[in-house]
Amino acid sequence: MRRAPPQSYPGINLGQDHASADKFAEVVTFGFWVFLMSDLVYFGLMFAIYITMIDAQAGGPGPHDLFDLKSIFAQTIILLTSSLTVGLAMLALKYNLPRVRIVFWFGVTLILGLTFLVLEIRDFMAMADKGGVPQRSGFLSAYYGLVPLHGLHVAAGCLWLIVLGIQLRIMGLTDLLMSRVVRLALFWHFLDLIWIGIITIVYFGGLSYG
Amino acid sequence: MDRRTEMHRRERRRYVIGYGGSLLLTLIVFSIAHLFGIETRDVYLAIGLLGLAQLIVQLVYFLHIDRRRSSREDLDLILFSTLVLLIIILGTVWILGNLAIRMHIHPM
């Protein structure tokens, strides 16, 4: 009776007259999920390596000397907010809101992403000042193998955001671009999930155990 | 008010709830760390559980993973990936932890 229209993924609203595009979006989004899971294993392994190397400080600086919880708190809030704004950007596209709103949410997401990166790089530089460089110990290698990997993903997300913005401007809102925006949003949410792992295991875990 | 606007509002509310929940959990985690310090095991356990809770909140409200039929495939995929991840991570920690103990790698 009140069966909602088939709505397999958030953002796919192409409806009856777009059956083939809907099918395409479903296939591509599922494929992207599979890719994310493969990527997740990368992160999972880096987490495992970090856990096994937390003791391998070799007399170098440890978590208590290096981690700055205030900056990490700021980064957490920023990334979380950007996860919201990327979702709102997607909704703005999906419901054909005025162009200004779309540009606004895209822009906010991009600025938040870049701010996150700037804060993270500032953290790395502050750590390096205290002798916390990856060449110093196995523990620091594991840290720099994991956290910047996440940062690299965020940077890739920002680049993707810019390219998509340009494409939207040139091509207008096509089915293909809509499905790309859905995937970008998935990717961005995924990065926020990884970040929760990073604060819990890398930062709090490091401070609690190391 | 037509259906599209209604759906839009519902979906937006979903995101805002997810955001609010995650924000709240983040604040609790950081304030626990601030108030109690994180040296003790119990506090870390609490932080870990809150992190897990936030993962679930975001999976449900941001990534729209639930037991509805349409996202069942994604749920299956995530559960299977979690299984493999657990095998890999726990196995690695078990093996290397055991080796570290037996070989006195990190004299404390």
Added chain:
Amino acid sequence: MTSTGSGFFGRLSWDAFPVSGLIENPSANEIVANAAAAIVVIGVIVVVGLLTCFRLWGPLWRDWLTSVDHKKIGIMYIVFAIVMLARGVLEGVAMRAQQAAGPGDGFLEAEHFAELFSTHGTIMIFFVAVPFVFGVANFLIPLMIGARDVAFPRMNQIGLGLTVSAGMMLMVSLVVGEFSTGGWTAYPPFTGAAFNPGVGPDYWIWAIVVSGVGTTLTGINFAVTIYKLRAPGMKFMRLPMYCWTIISSSILIIFAMPPLGVAALLLAADRYLDFHFFTNDLGGNMMNYANLFWLFGHPEVYLLVLPAYGVYSEIFATFSAKRLYGYNSLVIATMCIAVLSFTVWLHHFFTMGQSALINAVFGIATMLIAIPTGVKVYDWMATLYRGRIRFSVPMLYSLSFLMLFVIGGLSGVILANPTVDYQVHNTLFLVAHFHNVLLPGVLFGMLAAYNYWFPKAFGFRLNEFWGRVSVLCWTVGFLLTFMPLYFVGLMGMPRRSFSYSDPSFQPFMVVAIIGALIITCGLFSVLIQLWVSIRDRDKSRVPVGDPWDGRTLEWSIPSPPPPYNFAVIPQVGDRDDFAAAKRRGVAYPTPDAYEDIDVPRNTGIGFILCVLSGIWMFALVWWIWWLVIFTTILMILALIVWSFDTNNEITIPAEEVRKDHEAWLGLVHSTVAVDRDHEVVSENKGLARPDMEAAV
């Protein structure tokens, strides 16, 4: 690290070319090294010359390099695999010859021997087995599930490009510099910067990383294709067995390639950026590398052998003219193997020093895998039981597999016992074991698949006589080469040793080199078979498309298939749908209506990324930093620019589809069906006469 890498060409200099060694110090070792380099160079010149001579550059570019047709990509994978197979086999022969030369120094230097076993392993796993398996899967999966293409045809092309460019790095390493001496596993700290500052391990690392990315893309592609693009009515439990094995193989790729990428990239971080993941000092832990590598390495062997199991399942059913026995149990066994293979990686390093409890747990898990594998062997034998068996070439390979593989599997169960493993660890017993599963398991499977599906791909059958010769050579050669290794392994001969002192090993080694030469004959008879078959192709054409009385959907279309595979997407109502249709007499239906078909348009992105990633790897290996940055930017730009191109399909009008399809249907109706006992004579045009009596 040294600071010599600052020039325009990084650390690349004249000394990197093997010719320089030959001039300075001529010896048997240098002659072998230069001969290998010369073969590569001459091979490239000959290929370029032939292409130019016959004016084939245009067709090559238009029809192959830019093609996104899954069938052509599959064929290119297989061609690549066979080229690399030739090199791998020759390296194996060189190693056997070195050891047969007896106690003492032989004719190769230790370093050269180490390079040989490193490249042999790397090539055979990553650039023979993987591309061969993927090539066959690429060709078959859409045909078997009734789809027009894979889910992501362009990504498929990129996967091929990356695999090929990584394989080319191994060829380049013959001519410029040297390859790793650390074995295909490249364990640090031996491969770390402190002990091995040269370019060898870097070649290994980047070849592995890039081919790993390509492999992952392909795995995602197959999983999504089978999951989402099945023809209507093709439920999961109606999938051909081969598709099931590809699903589990894809799952293994998706979850097992990341550990390899992590291991190789962290090793690169150690070598390039002075990190301390696996170093001896400052908290590095090289045992973690073994752990990471085998987290990948064990699923890897199953991801290779499962598709071969799928091939055997199809072949046993077809050539016994029976339904596959125990389909459900085979499906369950396949999925069990896929999951269990993630739980056994420690058996590759039982001797590393962890507690007996851990060893016991992983030993038992390893033995458990023998159960689903045993189920499969019994199911295959039950399929053969009371079937009307024809001993055609694919069937001969499969029977040879069935007998030899059981020996290899059982020696695996022996090794799964940690106490036994302590005795034979790192001996030739182990080498004999994994060759015993990989050769009869994977390679025979792929050669059987090559013989079985060749007529589907090219429209004519392969020569039967030379096929039989190749089966005989491979089987006998395998037995003579590797059975002796079991004995010397038990006698205590370590693997990977370029020299030994115990003269009692030598007789076994002489038998092994004879076997290796017979294997070489096997390789050549495969090539001769191809040559003879192409020469006599007019006598063996099978345009109707069903030369073996096949059972699955791919046999229900013309050979070679049209670009869109199926003129009309079939409606599937049964497992082995085509066999059921033939039995009921409703095969080759005339469709009511045709529609326009969209096929993906050619694109050069795969080729561009192939070339760019090749240059990128070379620059990284030789520390040519400006070129690294330049090619990195170019690759990103190429992807971005390519993503703007959204006009990527061309439409084949319904009228054209109808004309082609009706011409073929006319051919079907005018062709005389041939009994399956006469499938190897030239009257077999690809229309099989259903045999009611034997169809169980």
